[in-house]
Amino acid sequence: MGKVDLCKEKIGWGKSKMYLESNKGHNITLNGQPSMELDEAKAGSIIKLHPLDFPGIKPKLLISKGEAVLKGQPIYFDKNNPDIMFTAFAAGTISNIVYGNKRSIQSIEIKIRDNQDEINFIKNESSKLKDLEKEKIQNIICTSGLWPCIRRRPFSKIAIPDKKPNSIFITTQSTAPYAPRLKVILDFINIEELQVGINMLSQLTNAPLNMVIPDHEQYPLLKNLANITLHTFAGPHPAGNVGYHISKIAPIANKDDHIWYISLEDTVSIGKLFLTGEANYNKIITVGGSSSGNDNKHLVVTRGVVISDILKNNINLEYRIISGDILSGSTAKRDQAIGFYHNTISLVPDVVKREFIGWLRPGLNKYSLSRTFLSSMISKRPKNLSTAMNGGTRTIIPLGLIEKMSNLDIMPTMLLKSIIARDIEMMEALGIYECSPEDFSLCAFIDISKIDIMSIVQEGLEYAEKDG
Amino acid sequence: MLRRMDSMQFIRNMLDKIEPNFLKNGKFAKYYPIYEATDTFLFSTAKKTQSGPYIRDAIDIKRVMFFVIIAMFPALCFGIYNVGYQKDSSGTILETFLLGLPIVLPIIIVSYSVGGLWELLFSIVRKHEINEGFLVTGMLIPLIMPPTIPLWMVAIGTTFGIVIGKEIFGGTGYNIFNPALLARAFIFFAYPVSMSGDKVWAVDGIAQATPLLAASSEQGTKALDLLADQFNWYNMFYGTIPGSIGETSVIAILIGAAFLLMTGIGSWRIMLGAVIGMILTAYFTNYFATAINSDNPMMFLPPHYHFVMGGFAFGMVFMATDPVSASQTDRGRWIYGLLIGFMCVIIRSINPAYPEGMMLSILLANAFSPLIDYFVLKAHIRKRKSRFAA
Numbered sequence: 006m007g008k009v010d011l012c013k014e015k016i017g018w019g020k021s022k023m024y025l026e027s028n029k030g031h032n033i034t035l036n037g038q039p040s041m042e043l044d045e046a047k048a049g050s051i052i053k054l055h056p057l058d059f060p061g062i063k064p065k066l067l068i069s070k071g072e073a074v075l076k077g078q079p080i081y082f083d084k085n086n087p088d089i090m091f092t093a094f095a096a097g098t099i100s101n102i103v104y105g106n107k108r109s110i111q112s113i114e115i116k117i118r119d120n121q122d123e124i125n126f127i128k129n130e131s132s133k134l135k136d137l138e139k140e141k142i143q144n145i146i147c148t149s150g151l152w153p154c155i156r157r158r159p160f161s162k163i164a165i166p167d168k169k170p171n172s173i174f175i176t177t178q179s180t181a182p183y184a185p186r187l188k189v190i191l192d193f194i195n196i197e198e199l200q201v202g203i204n205m206l207s208q209l210t211n212a213p214l215n216m217v218i219p220d221h222e223q224y225p226l227l228k229n230l231a232n233i234t235l236h237t238f239a240g241p242h243p244a245g246n247v248g249y250h251i252s253k254i255a256p257i258a259n260k261d262d263h264i265w266y267i268s269l270e271d272t273v274s275i276g277k278l279f280l281t282g283e284a285n286y287n288k289i290i291t292v293g294g295s296s297s298g299n300d301n302k303h304l305v306v307t308r309g310v311v312i313s314d315i316l317k318n319n320i321n322l323e324y325r326i327i328s329g330d331i332l333s334g335s336t337a338k339r340d341q342a343i344g345f346y347h348n349t350i351s352l353v354p355d356v357v358k359r360e361f362i363g364w365l366r367p368g369l370n371k372y373s374l375s376r377t378f379l380s381s382m383i384s385k386r387p388k389n390l391s392t393a394m395n396g397g398t399r400t401i402i403p404l405g406l407i408e409k410m411s412n413l414d415i416m417p418t419m420l421l422k423s424i425i426a427r428d429i430e431m432m433e434a435l436g437i438y439e440c441s442p443e444d445f446s447l448c449a450f451i452d453i454s455k456i457d458i459m460s461i462v463q464e465g466l467e468y469a470e471k472d473g
Numbered sequence: 474m475l476r477r478m479d480s481m482q483f484i485r486n487m488l489d490k491i492e493p494n495f496l497k498n499g500k501f502a503k504y505y506p507i508y509e510a511t512d513t514f515l516f517s518t519a520k521k522t523q524s525g526p527y528i529r530d531a532i533d534i535k536r537v538m539f540f541v542i543i544a545m546f547p548a549l550c551f552g553i554y555n556v557g558y559q560k561d562s563s564g565t566i567l568e569t570f571l572l573g574l575p576i577v578l579p580i581i582i583v584s585y586s587v588g589g590l591w592e593l594l595f596s597i598v599r600k601h602e603i604n605e606g607f608l609v610t611g612m613l614i615p616l617i618m619p620p621t622i623p624l625w626m627v628a629i630g631t632t633f634g635i636v637i638g639k640e641i642f643g644g645t646g647y648n649i650f651n652p653a654l655l656a657r658a659f660i661f662f663a664y665p666v667s668m669s670g671d672k673v674w675a676v677d678g679i680a681q682a683t684p685l686l687a688a689s690s691e692q693g694t695k696a697l698d699l700l701a702d703q704f705n706w707y708n709m710f711y712g713t714i715p716g717s718i719g720e721t722s723v724i725a726i727l728i729g730a731a732f733l734l735m736t737g738i739g740s741w742r743i744m745l746g747a748v749i750g751m752i753l754t755a756y757f758t759n760y761f762a763t764a765i766n767s768d769n770p771m772m773f774l775p776p777h778y779h780f781v782m783g784g785f786a787f788g789m790v791f792m793a794t795d796p797v798s799a800s801q802t803d804r805g806r807w808i809y810g811l812l813i814g815f816m817c818v819i820i821r822s823i824n825p826a827y828p829e830g831m832m833l834s835i836l837l838a839n840a841f842s843p844l845i846d847y848f849v850l851k852a853h854i855r856k857r858k859s860r861f862a863a
Contacts, residue, residue, distance in 0.1 A: 033528070258861040325527065332526040353527050361481045363517030364535040371531035376736045377540055378531055394520035396533020397513055397602055400646025403801040404537065405740065414857065418801055419850060434854045442525070450526045453534050454646075459525050 027240035027412040039291040043303040052309035053342040054113040061162045077124035077284045092150025094286040094309040096121045127282035142209045149284040154271035158264045159438035170265040172255040175216045180245030181330035183293025183349045189303045194273045202276030207232045217250040248444040257438045294352035313339040325355040332446035354391040399454045410447035424465035437469045506596040510603040538605040544729035551725040552718035553577045556620045583624050585611040587631045595640045606645035613653035616719025630656040650839045651798045683715045685783040689771045696774040709781040720787040730790040739794040746810020747789040752776040754818040771822035788831035800842040802849040813838045
């Protein structure tokens with residue numbers, strides 16, 4: 006643990022318990038990095054709720070088309086966990102409900118009205134927060150619509166209220182491309198609300214809380230937080246992934262080891278909820294990758310805001326819009342809302358040029374983490390990446406490249422093979438419960454066989470959840 | 474330049490025009506793999522990412538396999554030259570090269586066309602895309618054949634290597650053994666006279682033994698004394714000696730090795746493991762042979778001779794590093810490499826019937842590699858469990 010002491014000296018974190026350093030992975034340098042400027046993106050005339058943002062829930066609607074709703078009013082709930090409410094992020098009228106396959110709800114549209122009446126979730130109780138009972142805290146968070154902000158590992162799904170966690174992690178700085186900067190977020194939030202949020206989560210679960218912050222910058226605001234252990238991390242993406250932090254600090258041994266995680270911003274929202282009774286549905290996002298540099302910045306948005314309202318400038322049709330980060334987000338249409346858990350709108354050029362005998366070329370303009378292109382000899386790697394696959398899908402040829410991109414204590418090739426073979430026993434032994442597809446996004450990036458590694462991991466998790 | 478652009482565009486347009494015939498419900502839908510192979514050989518693929526990550530590294534299997542072929546190029550060129558040199562060493566470099574070319578080229582052509590045919594057949598029957606791995610196998614096979622090999626034997630060997638060695642397991646990526654080595658092993662056991670024995674190197678009636686045969690030819694002497702008449706370390710290192718086409722020049726092979734290591738395609742763990750295993754074992758047999766006053770000449774062969782003789786260097790660089798048939802864990806790759814080095818010396822020195830130990834040692838290690846991985850995996854799982862014990 007020599008490294009821990011060294012870190013304490015360097016940063017001066019009195020309470021820092023662990024220093025997580027990983028040299029596996031890579032920071033992909035892309036064009037169109039968001040600036041540190043923080044702007045506000047006002048929602049247009051409608052916002053949208055997408056129940057499909059939450060894997061594994063069975064939504065049951067509480068409203069019907071044409072009904073007027075208040076901000077914070079429950080719109081639907083999860084049939085599996087009826088306490089968890091999904092609320093309206095703004096007051097207005099339900100203008101449309103769109104169904105997809107098998108009557109799954111694709112989206113619920115709310116036409117925003119001027120008068121933003123909202124529900125107050127906590128009345129005259131702010132003075133005695135310390136004495137609030139667990140059930141009361143749980144009830145307030147669940148009805149406020151903020152409970153879905155708390156997720157759990159394994160499976161990266163919404164935390165189950167009645168199943169208390171071994172540990173809670175508050176995520177700070179993502180290392181994914183274009184991710185919002187912690188500095189911007191910290192300038193925006195109220196630290197007292199953060200502390201109350203932490204206290205409430207602690208009071209609710211009695212579980213230890215952890216926060217892992219990047220070690221390359223000082224965050225004096227966080228230094229004096231109570232009821233939480235601060236750790237630091239260093240290294241390239243995915244060093245900021247909560248999966249990595251959990252694997253080092255509170256490793257998941259089996260399916261029933263629940264670890265909760267929530268973002269720092271959402272913890273602030275929970276704090277605010279208990280201080281003021283108001284459910285805050287705003288969040289800070291970034292836009293990255295746009296060819297017009299003015300677009301690439303931090304924005305405060307309301308959850309449910311439609312992407313075309315965020316990307317005010319006309320985005321060239323030759324770009325693909327990704328809700329979330331470029332590695333682990335999902336393709337989104339312009340009329341869709343930004344994903345509930347997504348903090349970034351990424352734009353990627355969607356035009357693939359077919360190169361004549363491309364495999365033969367020296368590759369001065371190629372982006373590769375392998376050393377098979379001349380560009381890798383020259384340190385300046387080009388940054389224009391498109392949605393090109395750069396190759397056909399083939400069987401697994403283990404060159405040892407994907408091992409360099411995973412910082413979990415897991416053998417990725419072996420895990421993938423066990424998933425493909427549906428060998429649940431082996432999957433469990435190799436640590437499937439510690440995994441989330443996002444932890445394998447760079448493995449999929451570098452894979453020479455162009456296999457859908459993230460989907461395979463997701464499949465593995467689904468088998469294990471069902472039959473493990 | 475403009476004309477080149479035009480002709481490229483012409484090819485592209487033509488491919489686009491015929492593409493519908495090969496797609497679903499097209500006239501030649503069955504033969505889609507042929508179209509796909511041609512199309513992506515000529516132009517980088519048009520495929521776009523459908524799910525995360527939405528951007529991908531520029532590397533693909535085509536690139537990797539192509540680089541392995543580049544790495545084999547020095548050994549191939551020298552091999553052709555050496556075939557000419559063994560026939561008639563009086564000409565200029567070019568003359569000598571041209572002398573060797575008509576002998577080597579047909580072997581390459583047979584290997585590629587027979588191998589390609591099988592690959593194509595299986596991809597059509599199995600409805601999968603043609604895997605570029607066969608490009609490497611098709612080049613490896615000629616390089617590990619003696620130049621005197623009859624072409625029909627190359628065809629049979631290639632067939633055995635590709636069909637029995639690879640396709641019955643499910644194709645590239647699923648094979649247990651290195652298909653090229655299996656092709657050689659098949660010919661070695663089926664037609665031993667062509668592969669080894671006294672007439673191993675008989676171009677135009679000139680018969681000469683390879684260094685390995687010479688070194689193991691007489692009981693009761695030391696290998697170096699037996700070699701001394703015909704070979705010295707340097708000509709074995711440069712490669713102007715009889716042997717299989719690609720294996721003789723260690724320097725050409727090492728250039729390829731440097732390229733594979735530089736690009737990260739060849740596993741340095743396997744290569745280093747094989748060298749270390751060979752050195753340790755050779756020292757051991759040297760010591761042991763002196764101690765018991767052995768009359769087995771190969772027991773006295775020092776490690777740096779093992780390194781330059783026979784297929785050791787070639788096998789270590791191009792065969793042992795085949796990522797599919799080798800161990801697939803980092804620690805496993807070390808063990809696998811060490812095992813190859815160890816087995817090679819043991820087979821060479823203990824079993825005089827097989828002076829070329831490298832082929833068998835790699836095949837043996839291929840067979841053991843899943844077991845090696847299994848134990849590495851077990852150890853990993855045990856270590857993982859210990860994290861939770863506390």
